[in-house]
Amino acid sequence: MKGKRVRLGVVGVGIWGRMHIRAYLQHPSADLVAVCDRDAERAARTAREFGVPKFYRHVEELLAENLDGISIATPDTAHADIAIKAAAKGVHMLVEKPLATTVSECRRMIAAAKAKGVYLMVDWHNRWNPPYYYAWRALRDGELGDVRYIYYRLSDTIYVPTKMLPWAGESSVLLFLGSHALDTTCWLMGEKPVRIFCQRQEGILTGRGVPTADMYITVVNFSNGATAVVENSWVLPQSSPSLIDHKCEIIGSKGVIYLDPTHHGAIAKYTAKTSAGFPHPSFPDLFITPEIHEKQMGFGVESMYHFVECVRDGKKPLTSGEDGLLNTRLIIAAEESARKGLPIKLRNL
Numbered sequence: 001m002k003g004k005r006v007r008l009g010v011v012g013v014g015i016w017g018r019m020h021i022r023a024y025l026q027h028p029s030a031d032l033v034a035v036c037d038r039d040a041e042r043a044a045r046t047a048r049e050f051g052v053p054k055f056y057r058h059v060e061e062l063l064a065e066n067l068d069g070i071s072i073a074t075p076d077t078a079h080a081d082i083a084i085k086a087a088a089k090g091v092h093m094l095v096e097k098p099l100a101t102t103v104s105e106c107r108r109m110i111a112a113a114k115a116k117g118v119y120l121m122v123d124w125h126n127r128w129n130p131p132y133y134y135a136w137r138a139l140r141d142g143e144l145g146d147v148r149y150i151y152y153r154l155s156d157t158i159y160v161p162t163k164m165l166p167w168a169g170e171s172s173v174l175l176f177l178g179s180h181a182l183d184t185t186c187w188l189m190g191e192k193p194v195r196i197f198c199q200r201q202e203g204i205l206t207g208r209g210v211p212t213a214d215m216y217i218t219v220v221n222f223s224n225g226a227t228a229v230v231e232n233s234w235v236l237p238q239s240s241p242s243l244i245d246h247k248c249e250i251i252g253s254k255g256v257i258y259l260d261p262t263h264h265g266a267i268a269k270y271t272a273k274t275s276a277g278f279p280h281p282s283f284p285d286l287f288i289t290p291e292i293h294e295k296q297m298g299f300g301v302e303s304m305y306h307f308v309e310c311v312r313d314g315k316k317p318l319t320s321g322e323d324g325l326l327n328t329r330l331i332i333a334a335e336e337s338a339r340k341g342l343p344i345k346l347r348n349l
């Protein structure tokens with residue numbers, strides 16, 4: 001149904017909600033009808049800035065707009081109630097990762113979406129990340145033979161939990177970044193995780209008044225005997241050359257793939273000096289959200305375009321509520337493992 005228009009709303013117009021707004025304003029089939037944020041002043045300011053016709057403080061008001069779909073870009077702990085209300089109105093949903101922070105919330109969201117036959121897509125945009133997509137395709141084409149090992153690092157500088165996210169202390173780097181890392185690892189592996197063993201380090205962020213762990217090192221065993229090591233840290237120094245450190249190695253029986261979309265070498269900028277006087281390079285983001293001639297580019301908007309096109313064409317999205325439930329179960333099992341100092345068997349996943 002290429003000619004069909006899709007009526008959309010965005011709930012939560014913070015850092016990432018703005019990306020949803022930009023994606024919907026750019027997509028030729030999307031009509032962004034209204035935005036919603038419990039911070040009414042922010043909702044109003046954002047609507048004005050982007051020329052969105054309406055803004056609301058309460059999601060019930062937004063849902064009275066006869067929408068086809070909404071994005072939910074509220075903090076990690078504030079996805080479920082909004083999703084359940086949207087599902088009850090028959091509205092398709094693109095929910096920011098992680099789907100929710102508890103298994104029961106995930107289950108209620110899935111049940112609500114199923115009851116009304118609406119999509120519950122999770123925004124794991126790394127499935128649209130060009131190097132990762134190419135790796136996934138090489139694995140699917142058998143180029144690496146049997147995958148035996150994946151190493152996956154996704155970390156941020158300490159700026160993110162201390163200055164960027166006011167709610168970091170109510171979340172964790174495992175929920176914020178581990179969610180992406182675990183989803184991409186499972187997607188690349190294409191097998192069921194059967195066991196998880198996680199260690200966590202604490203102290204640096206609590207010392208800065210943010211009550212959350214500094215880093216997690218998570219070992220995941222898969223049903224085919226393969227292993228993955230997932231590393232997520234929230235305490236890299238602000239002098240790091242990029243906000244995010246994203247790396248992956250995939251070792252198979254016939255080959256290996258190395259991925260490094262953050263330190264890609266396409267551009268290295270030397271404009272400042274470290275305190276010791278050395279030039280300090282930075283590697284601007286060229287993959288996630290580069291802005292080119294005032295247009296929002298990058299794979300960050302591709303998952304959002306995919307959602308619009310799925311709603312427009314009646315096509316099932318590439319990520320689902322069930323993927324979200326699996327991911328949250330892995331995160332909770334990893335926390336349990338870290339707490340107990342023991343590996344956790346994952347049953348019925």
Ligand SMILES: NC(=O)c1ccc[n+]([C@@H]2O[C@H](COP(=O)([O-])OP(=O)(O)OC[C@H]3O[C@@H](n4cnc5c(N)ncnc54)[C@H](O)[C@@H]3O)[C@@H](O)[C@H]2O)c1
Pocket residue numbers: 011012013014015016017036037038039042057059072073074075076078096097098123125165166167176
């Ligand atoms: N896909 C990605 O790579 C990516 C990147 C950043 C953030 N995120 C996710 O996006 C979500 C939002 O993160 P952010 O960094 O934009 O946060 P943020 O704090 O910048 O923005 C959240 C907004 O939600 C609003 N809000 C909170 N509760 C609400 C409610 N009940 N109803 C309406 N509005 C509400 C807040 O007022 C705020 O404006 C999180 O789940 C986060 O993990 C995803």
